Amino acid sequence: MTFEEYSSAGDVCTSDGEPISSKQADMNEAYSALASVYDKYNSESSIPLAAIAKRRGMEIIAPAPGVAFLDMAAGTGDMAMCFFEYQDIANHDAPSTATLVDLNADMLDIAKRRLGNTKWVKDGRVEFIEGNAEHISDIQNSTFDIYCCYLGMHNMVHRDRALSEAMRVLKPGGKIYVAEFNTGTWRIGKVVRRLLVQFVLYLITGTIGDRTMSLRLNRSALSFPSPPEFLQELKTAGFQVEGQGYRSIAYGLAALFSGTKPVECGSVL
Numbered sequence: 001m002t003f004e005e006y007s008s009a010g011d012v013c014t015s016d017g018e019p020i021s022s023k024q025a026d027m028n029e030a031y032s033a034l035a036s037v038y039d040k041y042n043s044e045s046s047i048p049l050a051a052i053a054k055r056r057g058m059e060i061i062a063p064a065p066g067v068a069f070l071d072m073a074a075g076t077g078d079m080a081m082c083f084f085e086y087q088d089i090a091n092h093d094a095p096s097t098a099t100l101v102d103l104n105a106d107m108l109d110i111a112k113r114r115l116g117n118t119k120w121v122k123d124g125r126v127e128f129i130e131g132n133a134e135h136i137s138d139i140q141n142s143t144f145d146i147y148c149c150y151l152g153m154h155n156m157v158h159r160d161r162a163l164s165e166a167m168r169v170l171k172p173g174g175k176i177y178v179a180e181f182n183t184g185t186w187r188i189g190k191v192v193r194r195l196l197v198q199f200v201l202y203l204i205t206g207t208i209g210d211r212t213m214s215l216r217l218n219r220s221a222l223s224f225p226s227p228p229e230f231l232q233e234l235k236t237a238g239f240q241v242e243g244q245g246y247r248s249i250a251y252g253l254a255a256l257f258s259g260t261k262p263v264e265c266g267s268v269l
């Protein structure tokens with residue numbers, strides 16, 4: 001199966017009746033296998049690159065005091081932690097809130113444990129939702145100032161649905177940020193990206209000891225479109241894109257895309 005075929009695998013039904021593609025079911029299984037070792041490989045083996053990319057990303061996002069932050073595909077909660085740490089340092093912990101959404105209960109359980117004893121949870125400023133980015137029915141229209149999806153969008157089978165949901169749940173003028181591996185549009189960029197993902201794959205395989213699951217994760221990451229293609233998807237979803245539309249992070253190996261929900265959407269959503 002090619003990467004492209006893998007990224008567009010057909011829909012299947014799950015036991016709870018939620019429409020979910022075969023790719024999504026596969027990814028969910030892979031993330032369950034990965035959950036218990038995710039932070040270890042993320043912070044120790046897969047190079048401090050991931051941590052650097054997240055901190056740098058938060059500096060670029062630069063959330064204002066008191067904003068409502070959606071951490072989509074939150075995984076084990078790294079970006080939500082970065083968000084609150086940033087608020088502490090830059091904004092003297094103004095009463096901002098974070099909602100963590102993830103499809104995978106095992107990943108989200110780790111996020112709950114990691115954030116569980118923090119003042120942010122104790123103050124009732126954190127919410128955890130097990131849900132699908134393509135259909136986040138638990139969240140009302142125009143709820144968030146920031147929609148952040150870090151290394152999660154490549155897992156989504158119908159990115160158009162996820163982006164349409166992002167548009168719906170953002171307030172008018174709200175911002176979307178999506179971080180993914182960056183191939184660039186040139187040949188060497190593609191080779192570099194593939195080598196990086198292969199390297200991470202090697203590290204994951206060694207950690208979780210399951211090559212099938214690692215291959216799934218690898219294929220999924222490689223199926224993400226090039227920056228110009230993804231920027232077009234953002235525009236098609238209705239986001240305004242300024243300038244180049246993305247910033248390079250992690251020494252150019254990743255890209256942080258951004259877009260704004262037009263203010264005039266306020267009358268519609």
Ligand SMILES: C[S@@+](CC[C@H](N)C(=O)[O-])C[C@H]1O[C@@H](n2cnc3c(N)ncnc32)[C@H](O)[C@@H]1O
Nearest residue numbers: 031073074075102103104107132133150152155
């Ligand atoms: C590579 S992890 C990234 C986690 C976290 N954002 C980080 O940067 O550490 C990808 C996450 O996307 C989640 N995911 C995959 N498909 C999803 C979907 N359709 N809706 C919500 N989360 C999804 C997975 O369960 C997994 O936790």
